[in-house]
Amino acid sequence: MPEAxxxxxxxxxxxxxxGSARGLVPVLPALRSVVPGGGLRPGSxxxxxxxxxxxxxxxxVAGVSRHGGVEGTGGWCGVVGxxxxxxxxxxxxxxxxERLLLVDEPGGRWPDVVAALAEAVDLILxxxxxxxxxxxxxRLTALARKHGCVLTLTGAFARDWPGTRLRLRIEDxxxxxxxxxxxxLRGRLARVVAEGRDAPGxxxxxxxWLPAPDGAVTAACEHVPVTSVPKRGTITAIPRGGTxxxxxxxxxxxxxxxxxxxxx
Amino acid sequence: xxxVLVVWCPDWPATAVGVEAATPGxxxxxxxxxxxxxxxxxxxxxxxxxxxxxxxxCPELVxxxxxxxxxxxxxxxxxDAVAELTPKVEVVRPGLCAIPARGPARFYGGEExxxxxxxxxVVEAGFDCGSGIADGLFAAELAARGGGGAVVPSGGxxxxxxPYPLSVLGRPELADLLARLGVRTLGGFAALPSGHVAGxxxxxxxxxxxxxxxxxxxPLAPAQAAADLSVRGDFDPPAAQAEQVVFAAKRLAGELHExxxxxxxxxxxxxxEVGFADGRVLHxxxxxxxxxxxxxxxxxxxxxxxxxxxxxxxxxxxxWGGVCWLELVPDQLVPDEGRQQALWGQAAVTDRIARAAxxxxxxxxxxxxxxxxxxxxxxxxxxxxxxxxxxLPPGGAPGGPWPGRVPAPAPAAVPVAPPSxxxxxxxxxxxxxxxxCTLSAPPARIAIGGGRAVPVSxxxxxxxxxxxxxxxxxxxRRARFQVVTAExxxxxxxxxxxxxxxxGDYD
Numbered sequence: 001m002p003e004a005x006x007x008x009x010x011x012x013x014x015x016x017x018x019g020s021a022r023g024l025v026p027v028l029p030a031l032r033s034v035v036p037g038g039g040l041r042p043g044s045x046x047x048x049x050x051x052x053x054x055x056x057x058x059x060x061v062a063g064v065s066r067h068g069g070v071e072g073t074g075g076w077c078g079v080v081g082x083x084x085x086x087x088x089x090x091x092x093x094x095x096x097x098e099r100l101l102l103v104d105e106p107g108g109r110w111p112d113v114v115a116a117l118a119e120a121v122d123l124i125l126x127x128x129x130x131x132x133x134x135x136x137x138x139r140l141t142a143l144a145r146k147h148g149c150v151l152t153l154t155g156a157f158a159r160d161w162p163g164t165r166l167r168l169r170i171e172d173x174x175x176x177x178x179x180x181x182x183x184x185l186r187g188r189l190a191r192v193v194a195e196g197r198d199a200p201g202x203x204x205x206x207x208x209w210l211p212a213p214d215g216a217v218t219a220a221c222e223h224v225p226v227t228s229v230p231k232r233g234t235i236t237a238i239p240r241g242g243t244x245x246x247x248x249x250x251x252x253x254x255x256x257x258x259x260x261x262x263x264x
Numbered sequence: 265x266x267x268v269l270v271v272w273c274p275d276w277p278a279t280a281v282g283v284e285a286a287t288p289g290x291x292x293x294x295x296x297x298x299x300x301x302x303x304x305x306x307x308x309x310x311x312x313x314x315x316x317x318x319x320x321x322c323p324e325l326v327x328x329x330x331x332x333x334x335x336x337x338x339x340x341x342x343x344d345a346v347a348e349l350t351p352k353v354e355v356v357r358p359g360l361c362a363i364p365a366r367g368p369a370r371f372y373g374g375e376e377x378x379x380x381x382x383x384x385x386v387v388e389a390g391f392d393c394g395s396g397i398a399d400g401l402f403a404a405e406l407a408a409r410g411g412g413g414a415v416v417p418s419g420g421x422x423x424x425x426x427p428y429p430l431s432v433l434g435r436p437e438l439a440d441l442l443a444r445l446g447v448r449t450l451g452g453f454a455a456l457p458s459g460h461v462a463g464x465x466x467x468x469x470x471x472x473x474x475x476x477x478x479x480x481x482x483p484l485a486p487a488q489a490a491a492d493l494s495v496r497g498d499f500d501p502p503a504a505q506a507e508q509v510v511f512a513a514k515r516l517a518g519e520l521h522e523x524x525x526x527x528x529x530x531x532x533x534x535x536x537e538v539g540f541a542d543g544r545v546l547h548x549x550x551x552x553x554x555x556x557x558x559x560x561x562x563x564x565x566x567x568x569x570x571x572x573x574x575x576x577x578x579x580x581x582x583x584w585g586g587v588c589w590l591e592l593v594p595d596q597l598v599p600d601e602g603r604q605q606a607l608w609g610q611a612a613v614t615d616r617i618a619r620a621a622x623x624x625x626x627x628x629x630x631x632x633x634x635x636x637x638x639x640x641x642x643x644x645x646x647x648x649x650x651x652x653x654x655x656l657p658p659g660g661a662p663g664g665p666w667p668g669r670v671p672a673p674a675p676a677a678v679p680v681a682p683p684s685x686x687x688x689x690x691x692x693x694x695x696x697x698x699x700x701c702t703l704s705a706p707p708a709r710i711a712i713g714g715g716r717a718v719p720v721s722x723x724x725x726x727x728x729x730x731x732x733x734x735x736x737x738x739x740x741r742r743a744r745f746q747v748v749t750a751e752x753x754x755x756x757x758x759x760x761x762x763x764x765x766x767x768g769d770y771d
Contacts, residue, residue, distance in 0.1 A: 051752060054676035054771035076617055086768070087636040087648040088674035097636045101621065102650060104634070104680075109627050116627075120620035173752035175770075178722035181706060184671055185724075185746050185754055185770060211673040 025075075025122055025150050026067035028059055028094065030217045033206045034192045036166070036199045040123075042148035044198070045141065045164045052170035052190060053154050055210050057125045058086060059217050060152055060168075062093035064123040065100065074099055078117035080126040081106055082154070092215025111136040114151070118143045127155035137161060166196040170210065177213075186213045189220055266480075267365040267418065268401050269379060271346055271386055272408040273339075273393045275299050276359025280335040281328040285392055289326035290318055298330050319734075335359065336567030343548070345389035346382055354533060354549040360405065365397050375415045383413060398424065402475045406432060421478030426451025433472050438465060450476040493523045494593040502541045502586025506569045507630050509538070509587045510562050511622050517561035520592050531594035536565055541585030549595065561592065621653040642669040642729055643744075644678045644756065644768045668729055670744065675756050675768025682765035683713040685757055697743050697759050701728045710747060710757070712766060719750040726759070 024039025032038040040046060040060070048056050061077045068075025076099045079085050083104035091097055101121065106113040110129060117124050118140070132140075141163055144151045153161050170190040177186030187209045195203035207220035273279060277299035283289035288304035290297045297318050300309045307322035319325050335358035343361055347353050350368040355361045363382075365375060372378045375397045386393040396407025398416035403425055407414045416424045428450045430439035447453050453461075454477040462470035474480065497512045513536075524530055537547040550564045569587075624633040634650035641647040687695045689705035696704040703726060711717040725745030732739045742760040744767065749755075756768035 052771060054769065058676050078620075082677075083680045084677040084769070086644065086674055086676045086678050088638065088644055088678075089676045091638060092672060092674055097638055097648075100636055101617070101653065102634045102636060103624060103628070103632060104650070105632075106628065112627055113624050116620045116623040120616040175722070175748045175752070175754050178724055178746060178748050178754075180722060181703075181724060183722075183724050185673065185748075187673065188754070188770070211676075213673065215673040 025064060025148075026072070027063035028066070028217050030208050030219050031059060031063065031192070033219070034168075034194050034204050034208075036194065036204060040150045040166070041198070042150065043145035044150055044166065045144070045161060046150060046152045047158045047161065047164040047167040047196075048152060048154040048169070049158055049167065050169045051173065052188075052210065053158075054084075054086065055089070055188075056168050056170065056192070057082075057152060057154050058090045058095070059093055059210065060123060060150075061100070061125055062090050062095035062217075064150075065090075065095040068122045075122035076101065076120065078103065078114075078121045078124040078126075080113055080117065080124060081110055081129055082125065082127050085125075089211065089215060093211065093217055111140060114140050115143050118147050118149045118151075121149060123150045123152060125152045125154065128153070128157045131157050131160055137163075164196060165198045166194060169193050169195075172207075187211055267369070267375070267397060267399060268362050268404040269365040269368075269375075269382060269395060269397045270356075270360065270362045270401065270404040270408040271342065271382060271393055271395045272405060273342060273359050273386070273391050274409075275301050276339065277330055277335055278328075279391065280338045280358070281331055283326055283328060287326055288322045288324060289328065290315070291328050291330045293330045332358075333567065333570065336564070337570050340548075340567070341389055342386055342391055342393070345385045349382060349385055352549070356401070356405075362401055362404065369397075379413060379415055399478060400475075400480050403478055422451075422454060425476060425478050426454065433475060435468070435472055438469060438472055441465075454478075493520065493527070493529075493597075494591055495519045495523065496589060496591040498589045499587055502588050504586045506566065507625065509569060509590055510566045510630070511625060512590055513565040513592070514558050514562040514618075514622070516590065516592050517558035520561075520594060521558065524594060524597070527597075529594075529597045531597050533595040534561065534564070535593040535595050536561075536568055537591040537593065538565070538568065538587055539589040539591075541588050565590070618653075625653070640664045640666055642666050642731065643758075644670055644675050645680075647674075648678075668727070670727075670756060670768070673770070676771045677769040679766060679769065682758075682767055685755075685764040685766055686711040686714070686717070687757065687759075687764050688717070695764075696762070697726050701726050701743060707745070707747065710749065710755070712755075718753075720747050721750045722748040725757075 023042065024037060025042055026039050027035050046060070061079065064075045064077050066074060074096055077095070078101045080103045082102075085102060087095075087097055087100070090100070101117065103113050103117075107129070110126070111132075114124055114126055124144075140151065143149075153164070158164075170192050172191040174189045175185060175187075176189065177183050188211065189207060190210050191205050191207050192210065193203050193205040209216075209218045209220060212218045275285065277291040278289055278301045279285075281291055283291070283301055285302045288301060288307055288309070290300040290304055290309060292298060292315055295315055297309060297311055297313045297315065299311065300318070304318070304322055304325060309318045309322055309325070315327060319327075339355065339358040339361070343353050343355060346361060346363065349372075350363050353361050353363050365378065369375045369378045372381055379395050379397055383393060383395040386395075394408040394410075394413040396404050396410070396413045396415070398404040398407045399418060399421040403416055403421040406425065406428060407416050426449060429448065430442055430450065430453060432450070433439060442448075442453060447456070453473065456473070458470065458473055458477075461473040465472070495516045497516050499508070499512070503509050503512070534550045535547060536550060537545060539545050546568060548568055621633050631652045633653050635653055637649045637651050638647060639649050687707045688709045688711075689695050690708040691705070692709075693705070695707045698704075707720050707723055709717040709719055723745060726743035727745070728741070728743045730741045733741075740760060742758045745757040745759070747755050747757055754770035755766050756770070757764055758767040
């Protein structure tokens with residue numbers, strides 16, 4: 001987290017609060033190029049969907065948690081109906097866990113929970129457990145607009161919410177760092193696309209690391225990409241006699257193992 | 265100086281979780297020994313040790329997690345036993361309670377007689393204890409701890425305290441500093457001129473110095489509260505759930521603090537009175553070292569209520585009438601000297617947030633809304649603990665190297681109930697990991713939760729994790745894999761006991 005925090009702080013120094021100046025709910029610096037206006041409109045509805053919806057949700061929460069609130073000291077976020085919310089990943093993106101409120105199992109009371117939170121927090125990430133009824137949609141949309149709280153919808157019923165002005169999704173995904181039986185996940189290079197009435201036409205898009213190797217969200221150009229598939233080495237065992245035998249196909253990349261070799 | 269009788273139950277955290285003094289046992293917090301039984305102490309177990317060290321000294325050790333609620337609840341039994349003899353009982357903390365000794369001593373015919381009587385009453389209730397009488401709480405507590413108890417004569421506190429080491433002050437930094445200055449006992453510390461102590465060690469040092477000299481920790485505050493600062497909340501209809509009362513207590517505590525703050529006061533002692541629909545009134549005094557925060561007040565109300573409910577016949581269907589009113593009465597007012605707020609971080613829960621959390625808790629119960637706290641762990645699910653809003657977070661930093669932890673980036677979704685996966689190789693046979701962590705064949709396809717099989721485009725593993733092998737109940741052996749599918753999804757899979765499941769989703 002500290003590295004991500006420093007990085008974000010450094011970015012802020014060069015691009016001072018693009019969102020907060022115009023009364024927008026801030027997003028992570030890397031997402032400012034994608035989100036129209038450089039921030040989310042208070043009281044608006046944002047829809048997330050498809051592959052990468054969880055990461056986008058985390059990124060939006062992290063943006064508010066880190067840059068939101070009074071004078072950008074950090075805002076509060078509510079997460080409703082996502083018991084699998086990856087807190088560790090959100091923290092790596094820059095979120096402050098002490099300013100997150102998690103309601104894992106709201107059940108049928110989710111509209112009441114969202115309504116209660118809308119008065120208090122800057123952004124609510126909600127996965128409705130059922131198809132939202134017309135009454136709930138009207139009530140929550142009005143409450144969100146009244147209190148300036150951004151309602152972010154995810155999950156199977158996110159598309160059933162009328163009045164969503166901005167939809168975020170990712171496409172053209174490449175995971176880096178994993179080979180066949182070796183390596184480890186380093187990061188994902190993806191194109192984040194914003195569509196909807198707030199981003200007219202074909203929408204806006206940008207290639208981002210979501211997440212980067214340290215867990216943060218950064219623009220694709222800022223990182224020297226790690227090689228897609230690391231070179232696979234062979235284990236070389238040197239027995240006592242000094243004969244060299246290569247063992248292909250074992251999972252240790254580029255490392256020589258010496259077996260009792262005094263001459264090694 | 266007031267004469268104080270202190271009843272001290274040794275190793276209360278261990279007693280509260282049901283470990284007998286004769287069995288070697290420890291109560292642990294964050295892997296460190298927080299309290300141990302006498303039998304364990306005889307084997308060389310000490311507070312602050314790591315479990316591993318304690319178990320090395322005493323292999324048959326019983327290890328339990330600390331349960332603060334149980335401590336408060338069970339101590340009510342002790343307090344009730346003492347309250348049979350004399351009504352005004354102060355709970356200093358679970359395991360330690362105090363009563364003003366002067367009146368009861370006259371009634372029962374002398375201080376020693378009172379001391380023995382109280383001690384016998386607690387022992388009859390089934391708890392080991394020591395009791396002591398002295399001037400002031402500090403000396404009385406030490407008297408109670410020393411070999412079953414003693415009576416320190418009036419005015420003899422300073423002489424009684426003199427031989428004790430500085431560690432009894434409970435201020436390790438101060439004790440360490442004084443030891444390096446050549447002062448090793450309370451007597452030596454008390455001999456220093458008080459003005460110089462205050463100049464060198466500040467307000468807290470001056471307070472410790474007063475304790476060491478056998479004086480009250482604070483000079484008497486002669487100012488009486490002009491107005492009635494007690495606050496009261498009524499429930500109409502009567503509150504049927506403890507949670508409702510606890511939330512009201514939080515709000516009332518806030519009002520109480522506002523009232524106190526206006527007068528520049530703070531209270532060291534708080535009387536909580538709960539009135540029930542059937543006319544019964546439950547009241548208890550609570551003492552705290554610093555100012556009682558609203559959360560601490562709510563927690564004490566909860567202890568009080570849960571202790572009552574345990575006594576009630578048939579707690580589930582008991583018609584417990586409901587709580588009609590709750591009153592908080594500040595007692596022992598002292599001038600507020602102020603406290604330094606933390607400079608960084610410390611996200612303060614604002615009123616708006618607290619109000620929203622209260623509403624959600626009334627809808628869904630106390631555990632309905634939580635705040636995450638990062639703790640140490642290897643798997644992505646173990647690194648986060650969800651703490652209900654209003655509860656104190658577990659202490660300690662998420663330090664530790666955790667060798668073998670899943671490397672960053674962390675998965676975006678960590679399923680609570682990990683869905684099962686079918687992992688098959690190119691020929692369609694299930695992939696098996698042997699006990700020596702060799703793979704039967706590279707995984708070629710995965711099908712999550714019995715769904716459609718998706719080709720695997722890249723994978724890595726197995727990463728074995730053999731955790732808590734020393735604990736038969738919690739030990740587990742698993743091997744982790746990272747898998748990227750042809751559709752661009754990435755998963756953290758784990759195989760345990762031959763079954764595969766999704767531990768994390770890098771969605």
